[in-house]
Amino acid sequence: MTNAEIRISQDQVRALREPVELTGLLSQFGVKMAFARDEEIYAQEEEADLIYQVVSGAVRTTRLMSDGRRQIGAFYRAGDVFGMEKGEEHRFSAEALCDTVLLVAKKKALGLAAGQDALERFMAQATARELDRMQDHLLLLGRKTACEKVASFLLEMADRATKQKVDLPMGRQDMADYLGLTIETVSRMVTQLQTASIVEFPANRQFVVTNRAALERLSE
Amino acid sequence: MTNAEIRISQDQVRALREPVELTGLLSQFGVKMAFARDEEIYAQEEEADLIYQVVSGAVRTTRLMSDGRRQIGAFYRAGDVFGMEKGEEHRFSAEALCDTVLLVAKKKALGLAAGQDALERFMAQATARELDRMQDHLLLLGRKTACEKVASFLLEMADRATKQKVDLPMGRQDMADYLGLTIETVSRMVTQLQTASIVEFPANRQFVVTNRAALERLSE
């Protein structure tokens, strides 16, 4: 699979941002697990000692209300580490956006292999990034307009992508649930951004930023 | 100061939820610092090795947009630990809501004194709680109505309080910026909840829950 090979090289690029020893250990001590589209990776009350890294595919974390309203907390792509949020009592789950392969390891095992302080530094870094991202997300949900939300989202996706042509692993509903909007509003804003020649969607799940400055301006 | 003494005893109650050694060490190795109302506790690019615990008073973390729109990420009260989010590049700050006393310690010092793995467990716990709270906040901002937001907020405050009569350390503007609403909407919802005999505000910054079941229902 050429696709898989490309993704592994993306991992390696991202790995440079992490303490090298630990991502190495993750692939050494981690177990590879495959998940189908929409399959649950973890739910309530599961063992909290596990840590995950995306090898290929994509993951979303979601929180639900009793009447079905849904909020997506984050999307994780190849190379991303997640699972820190698993405390004693978390009422949300992680699901595969599409067919996905993960590396799963016990924190304890990594701590023994790499040393507690290396693990501590690694976790602290991952956590700080996560909390930082969350703060951005809070600002987006609480204070941005629909247009700013969609612009911010496309920029975020573009910045995380390696190619000019950005592939989205999620559909409009997932975008809407991430941005706190309806699917219709997301669609309208995307259309608007295209009409303004700021982005171009050759396909529903693929876009190119044609005017980055304008997109940044619109994302505030 | 009788007031200060009451707060210290609240700390002790909360301390039971944390690994005892570490909150103990925090008070042993931490330095007490006082902050005036609205004073900045940390801002961009400061040393990230510090960890904080509120002794008395209250703290908010905020993120700003260039045009002045503001989002409050969290409120911290006596006993709460914060500062995990301080990575290399955080673009938000923490400020004292009112006159506040904090314990400040270096994580490194705590790690040396208590052992890396004890620190790791402590940080992991604090982080998991923090991320969990953030997920709730994301759901609130992205998917709840104004009424649900205010109801959720009052419940959260009531649950964290020790007395029947709950004291709010913040004004309406801070509530609004926490909930992603305007000050006027917060005010209207509070009035509405009072009219429905669900809560009662003897003062602007003090309330009692008179119908908890109804409040829970409204918070979804």
Next chain:
DNA sequence: CGCGTGTTTGATAGCAATCAAGTTCTGTGG
């Protein structure tokens, strides 16, 4: 007691949700 800040209340406007069709995409089977 009076001033200023913070809060409530009222009237109106506007953005995004909802309801309702259409249209395009995607994958499947002939």
Next chain:
DNA sequence: CCACAGAACTTGATTGCTATCAAACACGCG
């Protein structure tokens, strides 16, 4: 390779919630 069915997405009309603008009120501090 094309035709088709279902899903996903777009577009349109309308409603409704919350923001905005404006003014009155009340609380807290000197």
